[in-house]
Structures are given as structure tokens and as C-alpha cells.
Amino acid sequence: MGWDRITGVGMSLLAVGCGFAAGVCNPFTVGVAQQLAKLPMFSGPSMRILAFILIYALLLTFVRLYAKKIEKPLSEVQNLDAFHAEAGMDRALKWFAGILGAGILIILSSGFIPAIQDYTMIIVAVMFLAAGIISCLVAGMKDKSLFKTSLDGVISIFPAVIMILMASSIKYTMEEAKILDTLLHGAVELAESMPSWSVILFIYLIVLVMNFFIPSGSAKAFMLIPLIVPMAQIFGISTQLCIVAFAFGDGFSNVFYPTNPALLISLGLADVSYGEWFKWSWKFQGLNLLLTSGLLLLGLAIGY
Numbered sequence: 001m002g003w004d005r006i007t008g009v010g011m012s013l014l015a016v017g018c019g020f021a022a023g024v025c026n027p028f029t030v031g032v033a034q035q036l037a038k039l040p041m042f043s044g045p046s047m048r049i050l051a052f053i054l055i056y057a058l059l060l061t062f063v064r065l066y067a068k069k070i071e072k073p074l075s076e077v078q079n080l081d082a083f084h085a086e087a088g089m090d091r092a093l094k095w096f097a098g099i100l101g102a103g104i105l106i107i108l109s110s111g112f113i114p115a116i117q118d119y120t121m122i123i124v125a126v127m128f129l130a131a132g133i134i135s136c137l138v139a140g141m142k143d144k145s146l147f148k149t150s151l152d153g154v155i156s157i158f159p160a161v162i163m164i165l166m167a168s169s170i171k172y173t174m175e176e177a178k179i180l181d182t183l184l185h186g187a188v189e190l191a192e193s194m195p196s197w198s199v200i201l202f203i204y205l206i207v208l209v210m211n212f213f214i215p216s217g218s219a220k221a222f223m224l225i226p227l228i229v230p231m232a233q234i235f236g237i238s239t240q241l242c243i244v245a246f247a248f249g250d251g252f253s254n255v256f257y258p259t260n261p262a263l264l265i266s267l268g269l270a271d272v273s274y275g276e277w278f279k280w281s282w283k284f285q286g287l288n289l290l291l292t293s294g295l296l297l298l299g300l301a302i303g304y
Contacts, residue, residue: 021251207249
């Protein structure tokens, strides 16, 4: 289409991060957090719907402006005709979409079937592996070519695996040394001396900081919700708004922090360095931080 790799990653990875954080019915953050806070699952959707619309508009504008800035005319794009003419490509795409669609339905159902939740990442891994192999075979790729392509893919993401192990060591050290517990205790004490209107932003900050060490939304919910909900209630902040702050703090930074395995693997697959991604995406993250903070203050003002 005449765009670069950054545009492709922005259209997919950045969209995933925004959809996860602003999702109206995200079972892994909103669903789990609301259950822990003893709220009806997916209740109070009005603020989350508004947030989703505004954040999507910001994302669309940001990516589109960049794509228009760097795009090349289609006449200069190589191998476009060859892509359309390749035998079996349409059938392969249908198989790929079908397998991914089935996997997505299984993942979504995990919000209502607790037994599946522990196997979500395994399902995702098997889903992509099966979709890739089957669609390549349907498209007519030979066994040797498939093996070589798969091996090239493994080699391309191997540096990301090393970075994931290094990032995981940070979390392990913080947990074993009880540093996380100390940070949380200190944060609760600090909130007591703050103006009431700023507490919701402070809760947002707490989740943002913790997300650097614990990427899992469900794990953070079990750790943080019992702390931040009572803190919010002391200052007259509704539990629903607290859940929105938690979802915001958990989701957007997943596609920004280098401690998130999904980010490192995605950048490795797209052959984009973390430095390039940071340089490009920090502007969006900054704008989004201002927008989401404004939404939280708006929710506080209207009594959401």
C-alpha cells in the first residue's frame, strides 16, 4: 500500500493496545476487576463507550497523518501484482481468517468460562501456529520452503526471547525482595495527603507503574483492586470510575513498556527495533495520557 513497517505495526499493535485498554467489555481487565470489586460484570458502560470512541479517533488521526506523510504512490510499490496473482492466496487467507476467528471466539468465551482463562496464552500460540502452517500449505508452499520460512521466523524473534527473559528477571527480583508490596503501601499512605480530585489520577499512575513490572491484567487486578477501590471510596470516588482508571493504566502501556513480551515479539516479527518504536509511539502515548486523564477528571466531575 506504499507505507512502511511502522505504519503496519501502528495499525495492528497500537490498535490492539488501545482496544484492550478502552474495551467496553474486556473480560481480562474490566470483567475481572468488576467482579473483585463486587460490581455486575460489564456494568456502567457509558464512560467506557465514550472513551473508546475518543481514543479510537485519536489513534486513527495519529496513524493516518503519519501514513499520508510517508506513503509512496502505488505505481512504485513492488510485487503488488504478483501478490494478487499468486495461486491459492485467496483460499489461504480464508483458512487463516477462519482459524483466527475460531480462536478469537474461544478467547472471548474465557470471560464467561473460568476454566479456559488459564490456557488463554496457549490457545493464542496454537491458534497462530496452526493458522500459519495450514494457510501456507493451502497456498501451495512446499514442505522445504515452509520449514525454511518457519526457521527464519524463529531466528528473527530469538533476540526478543532474550529480552523477555531479562525483563522477567526484573519482575522476579521485585516480587522476591517484597519491593512491590513496599511501593503499594507507600502509595496508599501518600494518597491520604493529596487533594481529593487528584486521587483518581494517582490511582491511574499506580497502575501505570505496576504495569511495568506485571503485564498481566488479571494478575494486577487481584493485587491492586483490593487496595485502590477502598482508597477511592475514602475520597468519594465511585468504584466504576476506579475500574476505568485501572483499565487505562493496564492497557495502553502494554504496547510501550519493553517489559511486555507481546510488544517485543511483535516488533521482532515486524523487524522494527524498540528504539524506532519508542521514537514513533511516544507522541501518541503522551497525547493519549492527556486524553485519558481528562476523561477520568470528567467522570469525577459528573459523578460517574
